[in-house]
Amino acid sequence: ITAAISHLPHIIAAQLVNFVRNSDDKAETMRTLAAGGFKDITRIASSSPVMWQNICLTNASGIKEMLDGYIKSLQEVSDALSRKDEKFLYNIFETAGEYRNSIPNTAKGILEKVYEIYLDITDEAGAIATIATQLAVNQISIKNIGILHNREFEEGVLRIEFYNQDSVEKAIEVLNHFQYHLYVR
The missing domain is CATH 3.30.70.260 (ACT domain)
Structure with missing residues (x-):
């Protein structure tokens, strides 16, 4: 469970930041324009690298299983983009929004609500x-x-x-x- 809802999101956030950094031009246009959405989804990329290195090594098999599944889901999106599959693309955002909105704001995780x-x-x-x-x-x-x-x-x-x-x-x-x-x- 923690591999999916905690560990994988940290890896995704960190790698998204690294991907943008490595894809940016010399003028750092992406870095300059990055705002709310990018900062929201990558906030956790600022976490302690030592801590996350240790977590990844401790739960490597669980994280790898979730990561492999996530990579497969990204490939499905890539394939849908190639096919210009409107229904699939709409559905990923609709179902994600519904599920995300169903998570109660009052849910207590490991961290207390702010x-x-x-x-x-x-x-x-x-x-x-x-x-x-x-x-x-x-x-x-x-x-x-x-x-x-x-x-x-x-x-x-x-x-x-x-x-x-x-x-x-x-x-x-x-x-x-x-x-x-x-x-x-």
Whole structure:
């Protein structure tokens, strides 16, 4: 099970990043243009290489079995592209979406659920303090807070992590009242 839902995704993410890196031009156009979708699917490629080397060696047979099956499924996609098989291509996205959407957000895996929101933040003194104060006045505790600097969001974005879903919901209500632009994931 872990070979399919944990180990294989790490290998896929790492190799996708390596494939893009090796396929990029000298101007690094792909690297420059890589944004939300690419970053989402490859986030785990930044994991510890030592840890994943050890995991791969420890579960080599299980991972190889899953990897061989995955390679076969990719070959089926390649064949469908060659045939221009509209039905097959539509079906892979439809069934994947249905299955992915059926995985509950509240499912507990090895890692605990992260309760977080993102909001646009202006580049001015006291902006973070103002938000923290608005939450504190409403008895909402912040677990972690930080500014994200990536191209997925157009301006500065503040990430706020909370201890539970109730705090997220209260924070959304408070911050919406003050007309902050929120991103909830």
